[in-house]
Amino acid sequence: MAHGAPSHAMPSAIRIRDVYKSYGALQALGGVSLEIEQGEIFGLLGPNGAGKSTAIALCTGQIARDSGSIDIGDAGSPRAARARALIGLAPQQIALYDELTARENLIFLARVHGMPNPPHRADELLDMVGLLPRARDRVGTFSGGMQRRLNLAAALVHNPTAIFLDEPTAGVDPQSRTAILEVVMRLAAEGRTVIYTTHYMEEAQRICSRVAIMDRGRVLAIGTVPELVATHGGESVVTVDSVAGQHRVRTREPLREIERALAEGGATAVRIEQPDLEMVFLSLTGRRLRD
């Protein structure tokens, strides 16, 4: 997936304008504005309490905003019936019925959404997430990774165009993580918009076309990962080991620093620590993402 800037030729799939939301005295969102393009995988990054879940709850119509506006495509407010049909949600918590089989879970949700031929749709999705062989097993017997994959499939039963995935790979095995990421990239390739929250920086760097860093109910920065790293990642650290000892230099031009060290001679080892999204986060919030 390319990390390029959004194509402004694409229509906005989700528009959030100056949205405020408070729970009593606690302000969960304080004037958030985002514009997410169709076909994007948009990462929402932030520590616990940053306002990510509140933003998702507002965008999926679970709760009402205090002020501002949210539009899902041209269907308007997420609480409108038309918009609901466009929204898919895979909550952070596994939201499935353990006593039902994988197939029964998907058939039930497809029926609730009024999909034609629910059994066929269920089988399609089970195949997509690699669970077709376990279709008739009860969800309670599934591993955490398999439940996560089914949780994702359940969000897709009604062919939504705006898909909200809240920590979809939390606590899963590598095989399931790969399967989930492949599905997410396939959804974006089909032109669907994916809003993705995660604690895994490498995951965000790998799949997100753009990222918003949130903290304390506000958006601190938005951009592609290279843009954010270049703007907020700070300097690279070059460490040169030589017979004279170890020498560490912070620089925005690490290659020039290495050339200089080599020209001086005596270097036995050279290491570069380049800034990444974690550094961006640290520099913007003063905290690590997992704090």
Added chain:
Amino acid sequence: MRAVAFLALKDLRLLLRDRAAAFFTFVFPLAIALFFGYVFSGTSSEPLHVAAFVEQASPAASLLMKALDEDGGFKVTVIDSRDAGEQLVRRGDAVALLVVPSTYAEGLDGVFSGGGAKLGLVVDPSRRAEGAMLVGKIHEVAFRTVFAGIGDPVQFARVLDRMEESLKASDLSFTDRLAIRTALSRARTMSAKGADSSSTTKPQSIADWKPVTVEIAELSMRPGVPANTFAISFMQGIAWALFGAVLSFGSGIAEERQRGTLVRLLVSPMSPNQILMGKALACFVTCLMTEWMLICFGVFLFRVEVSSWPLMVAVTLVTAFGFSGIMMLLAAGFRTQGGAQGAGRAVLLVLAMIGGGTVPIVFMPPFLRIASNLSPFKWAVMAAEGATWRSWGMSEMLIPLAVLAAIGVFGLTVGTALVRRSI
């Protein structure tokens, strides 16, 4: 509306997959009905308890009572009136009422001359098998008492007198009459000499001959009196069926919230009202299913009689509606599954118990009977009894049905509003 039905179906499927919930909703009420039915009816290997009413005291009647009592298979309670005896049978305190008519002794005198003794037996319809056994026993005992009577020269002389009178009235030929009279005369002589009665002429078809005729009558349904104990216990079972259904679905919203599926439903095209309607529908259907399961068991296997089927249909529908409202109130009161089930069990258990779930309301002390008015279970049980052994008409049924309907309307309106606020 189809989505509501799918949601209800899903909930029913979940209920059936949860073995504990399914047990307490479907099996437990049946077990309670059978348990109390058998406990109250006193079915055991103890001697059969028979109530006996002797219309007119006589040595023959006393002999029969004594013989029955000494048989070992019976425990005979002689009572003063037929009504009192029937009450004992209705309450299940006696298997049957043996009525010894005033003509019993006289009938025994004509035992060999075409007349014969008659006994009446009033049995509990639900205990016909025990009644049939009782008839056999009565014949056996009566046979012994009849022949004991033949050993008594005075009674035997009366028997022979009756036979000679019958002979005079008969249209037998002169020679036949002469032969029989000679035989009777010889028997009279032998009896007077204390001869062995085994020489007495026995009827030709001795296998068919019975010393007494037992006329069996099943205890008729009397309005206001249950025909048997199961008529009470199966209505009690309905209280426990409703208890199980309300408890299972009352925690349903909290369960959906805890497992995260409520969020998924809220994001679906279903409105919150439709989600709650789905829950209420599942509870309503379960209440109906369990009520009719108990009614069918009671009617087809335990001879519980429904006095009015249309009223019974109305009762089950209104009861299911009322308890769906209670389910919604329970769902509104608690945010967690544990809270809803724990508190729900505590509150509903007390209401079910004072509502006649364990001790039938008719046996409750007066203060508890007044307190039971606060229990919706009381109105459900009372309405079900109204459509069975109480034999109520529509006018009598109006109050319990109105109370249950009002509970349903209140519960669904207020409960739905409260649940909506919490989601």
